[in-house]
Amino acid sequence: xxxxxxxxxxxxxxxxxxxxxxxxxxxxxxxxxxxxxxxxxxxxxxxxxxxxxxxxxxxxxxxxxxxxxxxxxxxxxxxxxxxxxxxxxxxxxxxxxxxxxxxxxxxxxxxxxxxxxxxxxxxxxxxxxxxxxxxxxxxxxxxxxxxxxxxxxxxxxxxxxxxxxxxxxxxxxxxxxxxxxxxxxxxxxxxxxxxxxxxxxxxxxxxxxxxxxxxxxxxxxxxxxxxxxxxxxxxxxxxxxxxxxxxxxxxxxxxxxxxxxxxxxxxxxxxxxxxxxxxxxxxxxxxxxxxxxxxxxxxxxxxxxxxxxx
Numbered sequence: 001x002x003x004x005x006x007x008x009x010x011x012x013x014x015x016x017x018x019x020x021x022x023x024x025x026x027x028x029x030x031x032x033x034x035x036x037x038x039x040x041x042x043x044x045x046x047x048x049x050x051x052x053x054x055x056x057x058x059x060x061x062x063x064x065x066x067x068x069x070x071x072x073x074x075x076x077x078x079x080x081x082x083x084x085x086x087x088x089x090x091x092x093x094x095x096x097x098x099x100x101x102x103x104x105x106x107x108x109x110x111x112x113x114x115x116x117x118x119x120x121x122x123x124x125x126x127x128x129x130x131x132x133x134x135x136x137x138x139x140x141x142x143x144x145x146x147x148x149x150x151x152x153x154x155x156x157x158x159x160x161x162x163x164x165x166x167x168x169x170x171x172x173x174x175x176x177x178x179x180x181x182x183x184x185x186x187x188x189x190x191x192x193x194x195x196x197x198x199x200x201x202x203x204x205x206x207x208x209x210x211x212x213x214x215x216x217x218x219x220x221x222x223x224x225x226x227x228x229x230x231x232x233x234x235x236x237x238x239x240x241x242x243x244x245x246x247x248x249x250x251x252x253x254x255x256x257x258x259x260x261x262x263x264x265x266x267x268x269x270x271x272x273x274x275x276x277x278x279x280x281x282x283x284x285x286x287x288x289x290x291x292x293x294x295x296x297x298x299x300x301x302x303x304x305x306x307x308x309x310x
Contacts, residue, residue: 034179035172040100042249045110046168053165056085065215075144082157110249113261120265122159126151132276137230138221138287166204170242201238206231222287229286236275244268
């Protein structure tokens with residue numbers, strides 16, 4: 001009898017302890033900052049990129065452009081500006097290792113995965129999509145620069161730093177939004193998230209266009225059209241990339257390796273390419289590109305095959 005009571009008490013105590021542990025775990029989850037990632041490595045990586053990128057933006061938009069230092073820049077100075085802006089995203093985390101990353105292999109650290117995703121996405125954006133800016137939006141680069149596929153090397157580097165900042169900002173706002181509407185029906189959550197992504201994407205695209213408007217060597221045939229319609233075209237990049245990038249290491253139980261990160265970034269890039277080309281085919285340029293106003297950049301080969309048989 002005594003043994004039975006003892007076993008019952010032990011069982012009850014164990015159940016209460018387990019229930020208490022579950023309650024504490026739930027309370028801990030509720031107490032987590034809804035702006036921050038659950039994954040400690042991702043939390044540190046996002047904080048690092050959000051702290052680092054304003055220094056780059058201050059260098060470009062707060063010093064180089066307002067003081068017109070670019071007027072004396074040659075190809076080399078522009079390249080150095082790009083390197084100074086982009087390389088810290090790779091170098092600083094190597095030497096300043098976050099507590100969450102101290103016991104991880106380098107390929108398991110979020111900052112490595114984030115850099116890989118963004119470098120692939122931004123490379124495709126510069127190498128291919130810049131030509132849509134030339135032929136659809138009437139844009140052109142006129143500053144001296146080393147080039148690849150007629151796109152300045154500097155823009156490859158600056159885009160990487162910019163896109164890191166944009167996507168970290170998107171991550172924290174999307175995460176907070178998801179937390180706020182978690183009790184809503186699934187269809188309502190989907191609509192609210194979609195609307196937020198559309199609004200945030202357009203705002204960031206428009207803001208970047210306005211921010212660089214004082215740089216005279218990134219030219220547009222019609223700036224007013226570029227600000228309104230061109231920003232929507234540019235926002236297509238982020239309609240796709242913001243929700244896809246958020247998924248990387250967002251859940252503790254869903255670990256991403258580097259091959260998966262690379263494939264995901266390439267998939268996002270392909271989807272953006274399809275949408276941009278559908279715009280080119282069905283909507284066409286946002287400004288008339290007649291001979292007198294034709295931009296110097298010829299664009300990619302397939303842009304000039306409309307009247308040729310395949």
